Amino acid sequence: MNQNTDLLTLRSVSKSYGTVPVLHDIDLSIKDGEFLTVLGPSGSGKTTVLRLIGGLEPLTSGEIRLDGQDISRMPINRRPFNTVFQDYALFPHLTVSGNVGYGLSVRHVPRKEIARRVAEALELVQLGRFTDRFPAQLSGGQRQRVALARALICQPRLILLDEPLAALDLELRRQMQEFLKSIQREIKTTFLFVTHDQEEAIGMADRICVMQAGHIRQLGTPHELYYKPNCEFVARFFGENNLVAGKLGSVQGELRSIETALGRLVCSIRDQPHLKTATDGASAFAAFRPEALHLADAKDTENRFSGTIADMAFAGSSTVATITAGADHAGQRLRLRMPSRVDGSTLKSGATISLAFAPHEGHLVLA
Amino acid sequence: MTALPRLSTVFLAAITTLVAVLLYSPLAVPIVSSFFTIAHGNVDWSSPTLATYVALAENHDILAALRTTLIVGVCTVILSVVSGTLLALYYHSRRSGRTLLQFIIFLPFLMPPIISGLALLIFFREIGLERSLLTVVIGHTVFVLAIVYRTVLMRLQSMSRTLVEASYDLGATGWQTFWRIVLPNLSSAMVGGAILAFALSFDETMITILVTGTQSTLPVRLWAMMRLGFSPDINALVALILMFTVLLCVLAARFLIPRQVATERT
Structure with missing residues (x-):
């Protein structure tokens, strides 16, 4: 064999x-x-x-x-x-x-x-x-x-x-x-x-x-x-994912920026040459997994944006927050998955929070 | 489920009993009276006896008719099971002409028997076929074919198509698949159909009268005896036929109603 x-x-x-x-x-x-x-x-x-x-x-x-x-x-x-x-x-x-x-x-x-x-x-x-x-x-x-x-x-x-x-x-x-x-x-x-x-x-x-x-x-x-899903269908079908629509921006090494309703996001394009060669301004999605999204702290300089918690759902080992973001904190729904804590989460529905994800944990798919 | 009030339950039971008595008591009369002698047109209730059965056993006309009925029945069963199964397989294979074919198979079963009988009689005369037991067998087969066909077809249609696919997939040829997978799964339907076909052939009268030659089957013989006058052995004959028919029905039910599937173990 x-x-x-x-x-x-x-x-x-x-x-x-x-x-x-x-x-x-x-x-x-x-x-x-x-x-x-x-x-x-x-x-x-x-x-x-x-x-x-x-x-x-x-x-x-x-x-x-x-x-x-x-x-x-x-x-x-x-x-x-x-x-x-x-x-x-x-x-x-x-x-x-x-x-x-x-x-x-x-x-x-x-x-x-x-x-x-x-x-x-x-x-x-x-x-x-x-x-x-x-x-x-x-x-x-x-x-x-x-x-x-x-x-x-x-x-x-x-x-x-x-x-x-x-x-x-x-x-x-x-x-x-x-x-x-x-x-x-x-x-x-x-x-x-x-x-x-x-x-x-x-x-x-x-x-x-x-x-x-x-x-x-x-x-x-x-x-x-x-x-590394190569298209919107796979990105959405295979596992839970956050997709944010936007227009491709400039390439910086293994990263490329994308202009979205959440502002300018930077995502990895490593080993995906078709994303490096795609024309500026082309329609694409920034994709990042719910477990890659986290509450922003001082170290997060890129991919920062704010959102409002619409719902908190306890799912055993993890807790999922549904967040509305973008202009007026509406229009863009995101999911954030974090490990559950025995004393419960300090996050409450209706709270406004600052979020981020690391550039190497974000990916791009062409629309 | 809420229990029915007591009164209406009693009422229902009474109605059911009444209907059953009205429907089935006429059947009991010949059975009971077959065990007594009849003198001057009246049943002699004083002494039960098996004399009518002895008389029946010595009636050579009846015995000959019984033998004829059995021969016709067996031949009809063989012919109708083989052709009914083949026709069901043809229909199931979705080849052309299947709807017309099915219509033709059902026609003789649905038409009044006198029409079917006359049509057959005219047909046999046209092609120059002497009336004999052969024409009786053909007539009965045409009549009961629909029952066998329908029974086998229903089993075929309830059989999962993937059984045949699995057989091919495991390397079997078409012939092996037919003998080892399709036929065994049809066999109980074929037996059930055969019993029904035999029961139908056994008491078929109208077509038989029209297409038979010199030999008569049991029902035809019975018919002739009735016209000549009431004789005590008819009671015995009716009782025997009744028993036999009930037996066939029980058998057919056994083969046609799916066996209780063993409870699933988890």
């Missing part, structure tokens, strides 16, 4: 249902052995990407390459990929072992070997005691693990997971996230995981591919997406 070689490549893949386009010219490379999450709101085309790769739907145009070979027209049952479906799609008339062994049995693998490999796979997903149960006798989490064992027993090159955790409750979902990640590390198989839940994506993925309206908006590590 070499994380740097491409396992699967999508080249200008498009898909339409009738006259309705759902994917526009998608280019995507999946590396061997990585955990890639496709993240997007419903209707973004993320499930379609998975179905095209799995062979459940034909491409409208473009091609899919596996190890450099075009497999766009390879029938679904020949592709070395297996899918974990959103509704698990367990066969109701077969037992757990019947379900898990199905992929081997249709390939006429000898019975003894099937029995051995089924036992191994069920051991891996910790369902060794459930071999003779029927799917209707299992809980949601157990069904999920049967579906996973059934997919990985065929030793596919790529496992496709279509929002497999969506039907589980929160606690179980967290457990399954860790479980999936540990299994993926153990069997060293490439996972393509589709979800609309960004928390899930951050927790599990090596890389995340953000989709919207049939386009890929950004592809990168969770850290890159969080701190």
